[in-house]
Amino acid sequence: xxxxxxxxxxxxxxxxxxxxxxxxxxxxxxxxxxxxxxxxxxxxxxxxxxxxxxxxxxxxxxxxxxxxxxxxxxxxxxxxxxxxxxxxxxxxxxxxxxxxxxxxxxxxxxxxxxxxxxxxxxxxxxxxxxxxxxxxxxxxxxxxxxxxxxxxxxxxxxxxxxxxxxxxxxxxxxxxxxxxxxxxxxxxxxxxxxxxxxxxxxxxxxxxxxxxxxxxxxxxxxxxxxxxxxxxxxxxxxxxxxxxxxxxxxxxxxxxxxxxxxxxxxxx
Amino acid sequence: xxxxxxxxxxxxxxxxxxxxxxxxxxxxxxxxxxxxxxxxxxxxxxxxxxxxxxxxxxxxxxxxxxxxxxxxxxxxxxxxxxxxxxxxxxxxxxxxxxxxxxxxxxxxxxxxxxxxxxxxxxxxxxxxxxxxxxxxxxxxxxxxxxxxxxxxxxxxxxxxxxxxxxxxxxxxxxxxxxxxxxxxxxxxxxxxxxxxxxxxxxxxxxxxxxxxxxxxxxxxxxxxxxxxxxxxxxxxxxxxxxxxxxxxxxxxxxxxxxxxxxxxxxxxxxxxxxxxxxxxxxxxxxxxxxxxxx
Numbered sequence: 001x002x003x004x005x006x007x008x009x010x011x012x013x014x015x016x017x018x019x020x021x022x023x024x025x026x027x028x029x030x031x032x033x034x035x036x037x038x039x040x041x042x043x044x045x046x047x048x049x050x051x052x053x054x055x056x057x058x059x060x061x062x063x064x065x066x067x068x069x070x071x072x073x074x075x076x077x078x079x080x081x082x083x084x085x086x087x088x089x090x091x092x093x094x095x096x097x098x099x100x101x102x103x104x105x106x107x108x109x110x111x112x113x114x115x116x117x118x119x120x121x122x123x124x125x126x127x128x129x130x131x132x133x134x135x136x137x138x139x140x141x142x143x144x145x146x147x148x149x150x151x152x153x154x155x156x157x158x159x160x161x162x163x164x165x166x167x168x169x170x171x172x173x174x175x176x177x178x179x180x181x182x183x184x185x186x187x188x189x190x191x192x193x194x195x196x197x198x199x200x201x202x203x204x205x206x207x208x209x210x211x212x213x214x215x216x217x218x219x220x221x222x223x224x225x226x227x228x229x230x231x232x233x234x235x236x237x238x239x240x241x242x243x244x245x246x247x248x249x250x251x252x253x254x255x256x257x258x259x260x261x262x263x264x265x266x267x268x
Numbered sequence: 269x270x271x272x273x274x275x276x277x278x279x280x281x282x283x284x285x286x287x288x289x290x291x292x293x294x295x296x297x298x299x300x301x302x303x304x305x306x307x308x309x310x311x312x313x314x315x316x317x318x319x320x321x322x323x324x325x326x327x328x329x330x331x332x333x334x335x336x337x338x339x340x341x342x343x344x345x346x347x348x349x350x351x352x353x354x355x356x357x358x359x360x361x362x363x364x365x366x367x368x369x370x371x372x373x374x375x376x377x378x379x380x381x382x383x384x385x386x387x388x389x390x391x392x393x394x395x396x397x398x399x400x401x402x403x404x405x406x407x408x409x410x411x412x413x414x415x416x417x418x419x420x421x422x423x424x425x426x427x428x429x430x431x432x433x434x435x436x437x438x439x440x441x442x443x444x445x446x447x448x449x450x451x452x453x454x455x456x457x458x459x460x461x462x463x464x465x466x467x468x469x470x471x472x473x474x475x476x477x478x479x480x481x482x483x484x485x486x487x488x489x490x491x492x493x494x495x496x497x498x499x500x501x502x503x504x505x506x507x508x509x510x511x512x513x514x515x516x517x518x519x520x521x522x523x524x525x526x527x528x529x530x531x532x533x534x535x536x537x538x539x540x541x542x543x544x545x546x547x548x549x550x551x552x553x554x555x556x557x558x559x560x561x562x
Binding site: 086089090093187210213227 | 347349350351354355358359362386478479480481482483485493497500514516517520521523524527528531532
């Protein structure tokens with residue numbers, strides 16, 4: 001069987017298209033590359049959607065945490081503490097079983113017991129909490145002079161926030177937020193190892209990598225393939241976020257622009 | 269556990285709960301919290317030692333050693349850590365068995381990798397197939413500890429490497445001006461001063477380590493996640509004296525609360541440690557302490 005045939009059979013396997021049975025014996029390198037790459041689509045799906053939705057919620061949470069009124073501040077503080085203070089792995093388990101119980105109450109929650117939606121919700125809340133902490137710190141470190149200048153020009157209230165405070169905070173937060181995005185993509189591999197089931201063996205990249213490692217009892221091929229894919233993904237994220245960073249700092253002279261630095265990623 | 273627990277079916281309310289929460293399996297769940305704490309207690313110093321070795325190697329003036337240290341720090345970046353956990357447990361196990369095989373069975377002629385199987389002679393099996401269950405458990409736990417230490421050692425090395433560079437350079441120059449050799453300057457001036465710079469990073473790492481402990485479950489250890497899944501599942505009266513519906517949600521809620529409490533406690537301890545280490549340091553925190561004292 002040629003490699004092109006394998007790609008046609010298994011290229012979209014993670015979404016449920018193509019060959020139904022996974023390879024069972026005589027594993028080729030091509031099969032491992034194709035299937036693990038196919039699973040990577042789930043990681044990208046979870047990462048991109050959670051990041052986009054999380055960005056909006058994180059901004060709201062950061063502003064709420066910085067608010068003076070305790071009714072706004074306290075809930076935001078608790079939300080951030082709960083999601084940053086507990087392991088994502090336990091959050092996945094808890095989320096899955098919570099949705100499973102809610103399913104008994106109302107059929108509205110049935111789709112949430114699937115990984116595609118339920119895990120996405122957990123990841124969305126998790127990344128929102130982590131990013132909110134970053135944005136909160138950035139909002140607090142907006143230079144005093146910027147705000148005074150805005151006041152002097154007659155900006156106030158919402159306009160001042162939208163035109164002066166928020167863009168400056170984003171500029172300050174962006175390097176840390178890039179690392180958060182990288183964390184998030186790495187955290188997506190946990191999904192199918194927590195409660196969420198992989199229906200019809202439609203799993204993510206790590207799911208297939210561990211499938212091959214279990215079947216061949218040889219971890220030295222699938223995991224390095226997975227690592228290679230993730231290094232490429234990480235470089236892609238750095239590239240995209242670097243472009244946004246350049247756009248955010250386009251008013252600064254060339255050499256004083258802050259450069260993005262790739263920091264080590266940690267588990268949450 | 270209690271004397272009134274002999275007939276659980278007749279109990280109700282709090283007495284039922286008190287009996288239910290003290291069954292043998294629940295005791296195993298409580299012991300597994302001990303497993304988690306043991307893992308933390310062994311891993312944290314080991315990872316710190318590995319990290320110190322890695323950071324020292326990366327700073328070394330001998331090129332290959334410095335490359336080795338930098339490679340160790342860099343390898344754990346860019347790849348999801350869970351992949352490392354899954355990889356190292358199998359790789360370490362196979363590595364140990366391979367070495368034992370080479371030593372114990374030198375006249376074995378068949379290849380070790382036969383298609384999809386990894387075959388070593390029975391004398392090289394680790395632990396031996398005749399070993400008792402607890403030896404298997406201890407071996408599995410030891411593999412998990414080593415895996416955690418390797419991964420977190422790389423993170424710690426990165427933090428310590430940064431901290432060593434954060435110590436003001438003038439301090440080293442002064443030490444050398446007093447006639448200390450590079451080795452003396454390293455041990456007597458650099459190392460005692462770097463901890464305050466390393467503490468925020470190490471504190472962060474400790475939090476991350478706490479939050480990584482449920483991953484023990486993925487390494488095949490019967491830890492709290494395993495028991496929570498096991499005990500929480502729906503039980504019918506045929507198999508247990510304490511039938512109940514699916515309670516896994518509540519078990520995981522309890523785990524969530526445990527981790528939140530643990531994180532909060534660590535935060536408080538770290539806060540105090542930072543104050544202590546700031547004494548007499550040339551940092552803003554140390555300056556504040558000095559001002560408060562005079």
